Amino acid sequence: MSTKNDILSLLQREALTVAQLCERLGITRNAINVQIKQLEAEGLVRRQKAPERGAVGKPSTVFEAAPGAEDVNSGAYPAFLKALLATLGDTCGKEALGDILEKTGRQLARAAGLSSPVDFESGLRAAMAAADALGANTEAIEQPDGIMVRNYSCPIGGAVRQEPCGCRAIAAFFSEATGKPVQEHCLREGKLICQYLIQIKTPKRR
Structure with missing residues (x-):
């Protein structure tokens, strides 16, 4: 599978931040960001703001698979x-x-x-x-x-x-x-x- 498909597969399971995706896939933040932008442009991924928990600074952006992305890789x-x-x-x-x-x-x-x-x-x-x-x-x-x-x-x-x-x-x-x-x-x-x-x-x- 390609990096983009790997990212989408993870986000179909649960919402994750870029940092979490980097950790799961073992690749750089820049590589994740490039693929995330493509997935967003294709309407397969959308972003949410993580709920604030008293932390200082801007909350991390959480990404999830968009509705309708469930069968994008289907061969059926x-x-x-x-x-x-x-x-x-x-x-x-x-x-x-x-x-x-x-x-x-x-x-x-x-x-x-x-x-x-x-x-x-x-x-x-x-x-x-x-x-x-x-x-x-x-x-x-x-x-x-x-x-x-x-x-x-x-x-x-x-x-x-x-x-x-x-x-x-x-x-x-x-x-x-x-x-x-x-x-x-x-x-x-x-x-x-x-x-x-x-x-x-x-x-x-x-």
């Missing part, structure tokens, strides 16, 4: 998601599962504040940035009938290989964020490559 989510998708597929059928995932993708976009973009370009940039922050690696490629968002690092790749309809969630995410129809064109043979065509031009009628 991929396995849980796979099991959940399999259970939902068996219970309600693949088509219903696809509809649920599409609603989930739209909800993710709304929760991230990406719904109702000012314009298409800003919506697309925000959606790609949000996807990349979750572990994607996206690029936008112009096509005759729109923009293809291609991703070489799927954040839910393991689940998508098991349940291809999972791609509908990502397609719906981009649709909600850009205000445009989106079609999924993912490649799943061999290396997984996610592709979502955002339609920004009206198809010609035949």
